[in-house]
Amino acid sequence: MRASTINAAYALRQERHTGSIEPGKRADLVILDRNQIRQATVRHTHGPSGD
Known part of the structure; x- marks a missing residue:
């Protein structure tokens, strides 16, 4: 969790x-x-500035 x-x-x-x-x-x-950790997918939907 800390990694993400x-x-x-x-x-x-x-x-x-x-x-x-x-x-x-x-x-x-x-x-x-x-617990969904094994099935989790990460989606980056916006930049760090909230774009």
């Missing part, structure tokens, strides 16, 4: 804006009813 959240934010130099759940940070949340 905070570590990715550090790689994009966006850790001040995204990558963890904190007041003032942007977040897209997906809540699942079971």
Whole structure:
């Protein structure tokens, strides 16, 4: 999970804006009813600036 959240934010130099759940940070949340890690697909829908 860290690889796709905070570590990715550090790689994009966006850790001040995204990558963890904190007041003032942007977040897209997906809540699942079971473990989907093995079936997860990552889709990049916009750039780090929200484009």
